[in-house]
Amino acid sequence: MRRTALICALLALSLAAAAGASEQKPTLAELERELICPTCQTTLELSNAPIAERMRSFIRARIAAGDTKSEIKAALVEQFGERVLAAPPKKGFNLLAWVLPLAGAALALGLLAFALVRWSRARPEAAEPAAASTNGGPPLDPELERRLDEELARYDG
């Protein structure tokens, strides 16, 4: 248990360190994945439009100047608006784009759990008559059972 906790903590620390390094020293490749070419509406990495080339040279220059990832993105947002970001910022109205899928998934999980609980409660009640069966097969319909008893009685008689 302690070992698992330790591994989790180390993993979280290494992920945080990687994210920090990426923020402080971004690469062109990762920014190309996180930005949209305004004329072709694809990520920069997929575009060879003139404006995409110009954006790459801008990013290279800003990386060389020591700008952080956030600073570079902010500079591009200032020029082209928020639509230049591949993922919407986690604030204001855009927060909905992040919250809604999570809320939807949580709601779906909740509904699934609710349905499973109801289903598992309903099942033993429905299965109770099965206890009456002695040969392990499904229980007989009471009407059928009554008719069977009558036939057997007639046969015996």
Added chain:
Amino acid sequence: MARRAKLILQAAAVLVVALLVALLGWKVAEQEEGRGLSAALERGERPHPPPLTFETLDGDETISLADYRGKAVVLNFWASWCQPCKKEAPMLQETWERYRDEGLVVLGIDAQDFRQDARRFVERYELTYPIAYDGNGKSLGRFGNTGFPETWFVGRDGRLVGEHIIGEFDEEQLEENVQAALSTPTR
């Protein structure tokens, strides 16, 4: 209770779907508005351009087409990285100088571009006509533009006139459409 909860959930789901459909409809209607302008001009109609306001390239003022009511306007969408725009710029400057006293305004709209690149472009081609900046290119969809350069002409009455020129124009085409815009009545 369970029945009530079910009804509430169903109503919420219907509401979400209705909202998404409304959002889609609004987006499609906005795009159709732009496509419709070009088609209307081709049919010989004279629609009003979208009522847009832009910031100037220097960012210190705003420009609206309504500001030019009573004047003929050449509305040229360009970007500094666009090759044909480099050929058009001197022709537009010359047209502006020649007809400004007759009531013509050339309005350049620099879109999807770096502001500093646009400023360099303006300096290089010594452009003195008004330039608006639309970095995120919102106006392009409202006009139904699909690339650069594209040029529209607005008459003195504030309605579109002449051709919607997609791509690079030649001198003759520019002159013809400028005359069409200048010859429109004020009202």
